[in-house]
Amino acid sequence: MIRTEGLTKRFRSVSAVSGLDLDVRAHDIYGFLGANGSGKTTTVRMLLGLVLATSGSIEVLGHQMPKAASTVLPRVGALVEGPAFYGHLSGQANLAIFDACGPAGSRRTRSARIHEMLDTVGLSEVGRRPVKAYSLGMRQRLGLAAALMRAPELLILDEPTNGLDPQGIHEIRRLLLELNRLGTTIFLSSHLLAEVEQLCTRVGVIDRGRLVVQDSLANLQAPTGRTMLSTPEVATAMAILNGRVVSSDGPRLIVQGADPAELNALLVGHGVRVDELGPERRSLEQVVLELTAARSDNTERP
Amino acid sequence: MIGVELSKLFRRPRTWLTLVLLDALPTVVAILLATTHLGPRPGQGPAFLSAVLTNGSLFAVAALAIVLPLFLPIAVAVVAGESVAGEAQSGTLRYLLIRPIGRTKLLVAKLISVFAFVMAAVVLVAGTGFVVGRLLLGHQPLSAAVSSVSGSQLTPAQIAFRTLLAVGYVGVSMLGVAAMALFLSTLTDSAQSATLGALAFLIGSSLLLTLDAATSLQPYLPTRYWLSFVDLFRDPMLLRNVERGIGLQAVYVAILLGAAWANFVTKDIKS
Numbered sequence: 001m002i003r004t005e006g007l008t009k010r011f012r013s014v015s016a017v018s019g020l021d022l023d024v025r026a027h028d029i030y031g032f033l034g035a036n037g038s039g040k041t042t043t044v045r046m047l048l049g050l051v052l053a054t055s056g057s058i059e060v061l062g063h064q065m066p067k068a069a070s071t072v073l074p075r076v077g078a079l080v081e082g083p084a085f086y087g088h089l090s091g092q093a094n095l096a097i098f099d100a101c102g103p104a105g106s107r108r109t110r111s112a113r114i115h116e117m118l119d120t121v122g123l124s125e126v127g128r129r130p131v132k133a134y135s136l137g138m139r140q141r142l143g144l145a146a147a148l149m150r151a152p153e154l155l156i157l158d159e160p161t162n163g164l165d166p167q168g169i170h171e172i173r174r175l176l177l178e179l180n181r182l183g184t185t186i187f188l189s190s191h192l193l194a195e196v197e198q199l200c201t202r203v204g205v206i207d208r209g210r211l212v213v214q215d216s217l218a219n220l221q222a223p224t225g226r227t228m229l230s231t232p233e234v235a236t237a238m239a240i241l242n243g244r245v246v247s248s249d250g251p252r253l254i255v256q257g258a259d260p261a262e263l264n265a266l267l268v269g270h271g272v273r274v275d276e277l278g279p280e281r282r283s284l285e286q287v288v289l290e291l292t293a294a295r296s297d298n299t300e301r302p
Numbered sequence: 303m304i305g306v307e308l309s310k311l312f313r314r315p316r317t318w319l320t321l322v323l324l325d326a327l328p329t330v331v332a333i334l335l336a337t338t339h340l341g342p343r344p345g346q347g348p349a350f351l352s353a354v355l356t357n358g359s360l361f362a363v364a365a366l367a368i369v370l371p372l373f374l375p376i377a378v379a380v381v382a383g384e385s386v387a388g389e390a391q392s393g394t395l396r397y398l399l400i401r402p403i404g405r406t407k408l409l410v411a412k413l414i415s416v417f418a419f420v421m422a423a424v425v426l427v428a429g430t431g432f433v434v435g436r437l438l439l440g441h442q443p444l445s446a447a448v449s450s451v452s453g454s455q456l457t458p459a460q461i462a463f464r465t466l467l468a469v470g471y472v473g474v475s476m477l478g479v480a481a482m483a484l485f486l487s488t489l490t491d492s493a494q495s496a497t498l499g500a501l502a503f504l505i506g507s508s509l510l511l512t513l514d515a516a517t518s519l520q521p522y523l524p525t526r527y528w529l530s531f532v533d534l535f536r537d538p539m540l541l542r543n544v545e546r547g548i549g550l551q552a553v554y555v556a557i558l559l560g561a562a563w564a565n566f567v568t569k570d571i572k573s
Binding site: 045048049050051052069074078082083087089102146 | 303305306309310313314315392393394396397398399400401402403404568570571572
């Protein structure tokens with residue numbers, strides 16, 4: 001759905017994005033992770049033809065961007081760096097303006113579609129109020145409604161849960177999962193690891209303009225071949241497992257070997273009580289921190 | 303798209319406030335003239351102001367002459383300067399472009415809506431001037447002949463026709479400012495900067511017009527032929543300067559819009 005090759009953007013001498021090879025497949029919920037200022041938004045803007053790439057190619061929905069913008073963009077819904085509206089007009093009027101711009105917004109069905117969208121994002125009660133009276137969360141929902149107006153095949157969302165309360169985040173997550181189930185591919189750019197971890201099937205991590213990893217979430221969080229163990233009798237357990245303990249942190253031990261059952265039998269056989277036992281999995285946070293830390297070590301060395 | 307731009311422009315409370323303010327100045331002048339009967343002596347003060355005391359119909363043109371030097375260009379620069387930079391400032395520009403609207407198309411729609419505003423402003427000022435003049439000033443019957451600037455008599459039909467020409471000419475005169483503000487509007491993300499830039503361009507031009515040392519530049523200054531609409535009320539009409547004025551505005555519009563287009567279609571939208 002999205003494929004970039006060697007995508008590079010330089011602003012004067014500063015390179016914001018360099019040599020990016022993205023690969024977003026159909027029906028993915030792709031999490032595009034990066035710290036603030038890592039080049040996420042520049043990438044999103046290049047995908048949408050707002051910022052023109054210095055070099056490299058972009059293919060969205062099988063067409064070259066930005067050359068085929070007029071055929072590609074009507075099939076894409078997007079939220080770029082926060083929503084934006086005409087503050088003096090109502091939510092409904094704003095959606096009508098955006099729908100009337102560009103192709104594919106049929107006038108006959110417009111008001112019905114607007115009401116349906118406002119209902120979907122939970123704004124039907126305030127649709128007539130001017131947007132300047134909306135809270136940040138309400139604007140975010142309205143932005144999402146505008147992105148969804150034409151039932152897009154691909155959703156490109158930049159920080160979609162920004163400014164929402166936990167309840168709102170939960171609702172939006174449910175909505176996105178439902179859309180994805182119905183066949184919408186979602187490209188979600190975020191700096192929130194937890195959000196990506198809960199929602200996404202594939203993850204790309206960008207660090208200072210370069211893609212450091214791109215893989216499925218399951219692969220990134222695959223078992224590490226070690227076992228995590230928690231016991232109230234740490235000293236005894238360490239003695240029994242002599243040499244196999246990789247690290248210890250209070251009652252928690254990381255032990256070599258990928259077979260928790262074998263470990264359990266061994267410990268219980270020696271009369272050591274076990275609270276918790278299981279294969280060690282790395283959190284997305286650990287993966288990301290390791291990858292970005294490795295890069296900064298490399299770049300700092302001469 | 304053009305319909306959307308027009309509805310956006312005329313649904314803004316500020317657009318209407320600007321139009322009301324534009325009409326307020328000539329109305330105040332008319333009230334002052336009507337209560338004091340102290341018209342400027344012929345040849346002094348804004349054009350036609352001495353004549354309106356005898357014939358109120360001429361106040362339509364007088365009203366144009368009152369707002370032309372400053373009020374009208376400010377209003378035009380505000381609207382045109384806002385057109386692209388205002389959308390960038392509020393962030394709506396990126397959402398319009400990804401609907402998608404082609405950048406050229408958006409620029410053309412903006413241009414047309416600015417032009418519509420200019421014409422609405424000029425027609426409204428002239429219309430208000432006519433009504434206020436008839437109500438408050440010189441109660442000669444509508445059918446009475448009017449003295450032209452050259453001293454001969456013009457029939458009411460001639461006056462009406464020439465007033466329409468003057469409305470059109472003043473509208474065209476504003477296009478250079480509009481194009482300048484639109485160009486600056488594509489350069490910056492701040493509507494205020496674009497507006498002030500266009501006004502600086504205008505003030506610079508007006509200043510050079512008063513300077514003898516700048517005589518060689520004067521035929522090319524955008525405000526040089528603004529007041530030439532007075533020539534339309536000579537007998538016979540003196541069209542030389544009016545034609546030059548239209549030609550000059552056309553050149554400014556072509557160059558500035560070309561620059562605006564070249565800049566906008568290749569610009570990185572980072573707002």
